[in-house]
Amino acid sequence: MPSSTTHTNDPQMTPSEVSLVSEEASFAETALKLSGKSDEEARRTGAVDKADEQVESLFAPRYQTINSPIHRAVWDQQLSAELFSGQDSSPEDHLQVVMEQSLEVVRRHRKEETLLDDKNKIHPSVLRELGEAGYWGVLVDRHHGGSGAPFVHFAQFVTQMAMCDPTIAGLASVHGCIGAVDPLRSFGNSEQQQRFLPSLASGERLSGFALTEPCAGSDLTALRTTAKLDGDDYILDGEKLFITNAVPGNTVAVVCQIEDKPSVLIVDLPDEENDHFQVKPYGLYPLHHLYNQGLIFRGLRVPASNLIEPSQGDGLTVAYHGLNRGRIALCAVAAGTMRVMMANMIPWAKFRRTYGAPIAQYELVRRRLGHLAGLIVGSDALVNWCSSLLDNGYRGEMECIVAKIFGSEAQKEAAIDLFMKTHGGRSFLHGHLFGDYLFDFLAPCIYEGEGEMLGMAFFKSLIKQHAKKYFEPVGKTLHRSGIKQMSLLNPRHMWQLKGPLGQYAKWYMSNKLNQKLTGRKRIQQQPAMSPVFKQHVDFATDFLEQSKFDLSAIMEKHQLKLADRQCLISEISQRIQQATIILSTSLYATHRDEIIQSAADVLCQQLTQQLKGQRPSHRYYRKVCELGAEIADGGFQSIAHLDPQEMLMPYNNR
Numbered sequence: 001m002p003s004s005t006t007h008t009n010d011p012q013m014t015p016s017e018v019s020l021v022s023e024e025a026s027f028a029e030t031a032l033k034l035s036g037k038s039d040e041e042a043r044r045t046g047a048v049d050k051a052d053e054q055v056e057s058l059f060a061p062r063y064q065t066i067n068s069p070i071h072r073a074v075w076d077q078q079l080s081a082e083l084f085s086g087q088d089s090s091p092e093d094h095l096q097v098v099m100e101q102s103l104e105v106v107r108r109h110r111k112e113e114t115l116l117d118d119k120n121k122i123h124p125s126v127l128r129e130l131g132e133a134g135y136w137g138v139l140v141d142r143h144h145g146g147s148g149a150p151f152v153h154f155a156q157f158v159t160q161m162a163m164c165d166p167t168i169a170g171l172a173s174v175h176g177c178i179g180a181v182d183p184l185r186s187f188g189n190s191e192q193q194q195r196f197l198p199s200l201a202s203g204e205r206l207s208g209f210a211l212t213e214p215c216a217g218s219d220l221t222a223l224r225t226t227a228k229l230d231g232d233d234y235i236l237d238g239e240k241l242f243i244t245n246a247v248p249g250n251t252v253a254v255v256c257q258i259e260d261k262p263s264v265l266i267v268d269l270p271d272e273e274n275d276h277f278q279v280k281p282y283g284l285y286p287l288h289h290l291y292n293q294g295l296i297f298r299g300l301r302v303p304a305s306n307l308i309e310p311s312q313g314d315g316l317t318v319a320y321h322g323l324n325r326g327r328i329a330l331c332a333v334a335a336g337t338m339r340v341m342m343a344n345m346i347p348w349a350k351f352r353r354t355y356g357a358p359i360a361q362y363e364l365v366r367r368r369l370g371h372l373a374g375l376i377v378g379s380d381a382l383v384n385w386c387s388s389l390l391d392n393g394y395r396g397e398m399e400c401i402v403a404k405i406f407g408s409e410a411q412k413e414a415a416i417d418l419f420m421k422t423h424g425g426r427s428f429l430h431g432h433l434f435g436d437y438l439f440d441f442l443a444p445c446i447y448e449g450e451g452e453m454l455g456m457a458f459f460k461s462l463i464k465q466h467a468k469k470y471f472e473p474v475g476k477t478l479h480r481s482g483i484k485q486m487s488l489l490n491p492r493h494m495w496q497l498k499g500p501l502g503q504y505a506k507w508y509m510s511n512k513l514n515q516k517l518t519g520r521k522r523i524q525q526q527p528a529m530s531p532v533f534k535q536h537v538d539f540a541t542d543f544l545e546q547s548k549f550d551l552s553a554i555m556e557k558h559q560l561k562l563a564d565r566q567c568l569i570s571e572i573s574q575r576i577q578q579a580t581i582i583l584s585t586s587l588y589a590t591h592r593d594e595i596i597q598s599a600a601d602v603l604c605q606q607l608t609q610q611l612k613g614q615r616p617s618h619r620y621y622r623k624v625c626e627l628g629a630e631i632a633d634g635g636f637q638s639i640a641h642l643d644p645q646e647m648l649m650p651y652n653n654r
Contacts, residue, residue, distance in 0.1 A: 065397055158173060
């Protein structure tokens with residue numbers, strides 16, 4: 001499609017039309033203006049959309065969203081299995097040493113009961129020893145004192161650490177993915193990298209990312225924190241909220257307004273509070289072993305040389321870039337945390353007896369174990385796949401959204417519907433893993449974007465190219481012609497729209513004809529697999545291919561009012577995500593051990609039945625219960641080394 005500026009000299013266009021299609025207007029801003037939204041709402045939404053486009057421009061065309069696996073699976077005629085397959089490789093020796101030493105630090109302190117200090121926070125000595133082991137520098141380049149690990153190995157490491165301690169695993173994500181490390185690695189100049197990264201790699205300073213404010217959460221255009229240039233310094237004023245690692249002496253990337261433009265300043269927080277800098281403590285249920293606090297800046301001087309200046313975009317570009325890594329890390333932590341739940345469910349299920357038999361013998365408990373295994377394997381598959389995409393140069397926005405939503409929702413379901421129900425009333429005793437960490441299990445559903453809001457962002461990215469090419473011209477024509485509500489029965493309307501509707505009709509008929517002639521979309525380079533997984537792959541690819549017609553029909557029906565159909569958008573987004581999970585999980589599990597294959601099959605069966613609107617089949621119940629029995633007998637090897645929590649208040653079960 002020609003750029004939006006192509007038509008600005010059209011003699012038939014009104015001044016208002018010209019403003020709508022100006023070069024500065026993003027896709028979202030144009031769509032909202034055409035639909036009658038206020039200039040303010042269109043501007044704010046457009047600013048976020050433009051930041052997204054600027055992040056997109058940082059990637060080579062072949063790695064942008066329109067060439068991403070999910071986008072191609074929906075809109076393209078050909079699909080390669082390689083696009084949905086991750087990398088299987090072992091970490092380099094130096095990284096393996098870092099991983100083993102870091103894990104040993106945590107295991108030792110946990111055994112010696114010295115992991116927490118007298119404030120119930122991760123002990124500073126633990127953080128320091130992890131720095132000496134190289135834990136904080138895994139993602140930092142080697143010439144700046146780190147390990148320079150590929151993200152796929154970092155993500156695997158995070159899962160392993162989560163099996164030792166989910167809090168410390170999450171802290172690696174905060175520091176390396178969404179803290180100051182990524183802005184400096186991805187956008188910092190050489191002087192900034194040399195000045196900051198070595199201390200971040202060593203753990204001398206841990207980092208955070210200060211974006212959220214009391215009045216700015218999901219709406220990042222509402223930022224009120226400002227920085228004004230004064231000589232060689234910026235004067236920073238404002239308040240930040242929900243900032244992990246907000247501790248005096250740490251380093252924080254602060255998003256603020258500089259000359260009415262979102263910007264990022266790297267701020268070395270003073271070692272002590274003063275008149276210009278205060279920490280604002282508050283009660284927070286999750287992250288209770290970390291410092292998550294507010295930050296108040298009142299005229300804090302920050303060197304002007306600390307300003308991050310991306311080659312394209314602004315501070316929102318910097319913020320959006322790091323989120324994908326954080327989303328994968330959340331899924332990786334969930335994969336480890338759910339293994340801890342499983343390791344604690346099994347001994348209790350064998351110990352607890354009702355009606356003369358251990359509850360591990362009952363179908364309901366076996367189903368829980370089998371279902372939990374499916375959630376774990378699905379998370380592993382998404383982490384492996386999405387990490388590999390980033391390592392290969394893809395932006396991976398939609399794919400990382402799928403991983404984040406699935407991982408966080410899986411962890412929530414595992415905690416409440418599987419872990420808690422198996423342990424019963426004991427879940428609520430002080431000292432029990434469920435009660436002590438309940439909010440930590442639930443909070444990832446909000447971290448890095450609430451799930452349904454992310455689902456809407458997923459939808460926007462998926463339809464954006466198609467909408468711009470075939471539906472935006474319709475909206476502009478209606479606006480230019482003064483038509484408020486289009487009617488296909490009105491000859492005048494059809495005459496005015498003959499051009500854009502003709503292009504859309506051509507696309508639709510061509511794709512329908514191709515579908516009829518070629519039949520099922522054949523996935524290329526598909527590995528040899530069992531009939532079970534081939535069935536899952538075929539179903540998923542068929543579903544994704546059909547989705548382009550479903551998406552197009554929704555756009556056709558709701559047109560400029562589509563943005564208001566949030567429930568509809570959320571629902572179809574979720575369904576496409578589910579089909580994606582079936583595809584990636586099937587390809588991941590194909591050549592792995594029988595337990596993993598069974599767990600993958602169980603998950604894929606469940607998701608397929610949901611997409612078909614069917615009740616769970618007898619085959620599903622048989623398979624998931626058989627899997628649960630195998631797990632209860634020690635079949636899930638990745639938890640074999642985990643020591644379950646001591647049973648609280650043991651009693652005689654004879």
